[in-house]
Amino acid sequence: MKLSTADKKKYRTIGHQLDPIVTISENGISEGVINELNRALSDHELIKVKLAIADRDARAEVARVVAGEVRAELVQVIGKVILLLRRNSNAKPNLSNLVRHGLS
Template sequence: MSVSADNRKLYRAIGHKLKPCVTIAGNGLSEGVVDELFRALRDHELIKVKLAIAERDERKALIENITAETGAEVIQEIGKVVLLFKKAGKPNPKLTNLRFAL
């Protein structure tokens, strides 16, 4: 399921104000990090993830692993920060970052 161009633009605008809620460093995608990504995506639907890895190729590979593991879609990638979206089955209106978007 791909996000439409209009929604992608809207999500980038919303994501501009967000702070990274998950940081991934040198240990990569450990089980705890994957669990935290699932929790954050389930609660917020749209999240920023900071990748504290110096090499660009390693960051690209890590982003591919994140999307494969979680099923999230990359909305935007700027430097060491990636904006991810995954639609929640029953979003919590108090937690979702998209409560005013649609």
Template sequence: MPISSDRKKQFRQIGHNLKPIVMVAEKGLSEGLLGEIERALEDHELIKVKIAINDRESRKLAIAELCKLARAEVVQEIGKVALIFRAAREPNPKLSNIMR
């Protein structure tokens, strides 16, 4: 389900103060990296991911693949940082970036 523009604006405001949790290197997406992204999305719902790929098209493809595998949606892309969101099954108010 796509995120509404009002909700994206709210997520961008929250994401402004977040630091990247995960960094994707040139090697691409590994099992360990996907596991860490799954854990981070389940805990925090809204996370920043740094993509350390210099080529713009490759970076966009990596972000799209990451979101597809993690069943998440891109809220914003600025340079090499992507803000992604996926609602948690059981959100924890102490960990969620949305509920704080």
């Protein structure tokens, strides 16, 4: 799913209000982190993830790998925070950041 510039803008607007749900450290991407990201994406559809990694190139690589591992669209990367999107047609309306902001 390729996002248009207008779509990315809508998601970034919602993402601005969100707090990071998961933090990925220098230790890398474990199975537990992937499971938590999958759970969060299933529930919320649009999430922020903090990358507690000092090296800029390493952060970019981790962001790309994480998005691929959880089959999510990488909406935005700002500093040490990434915004991921994975639509879920069965998302609970009270948890979905997209439904709560009228983008279902």
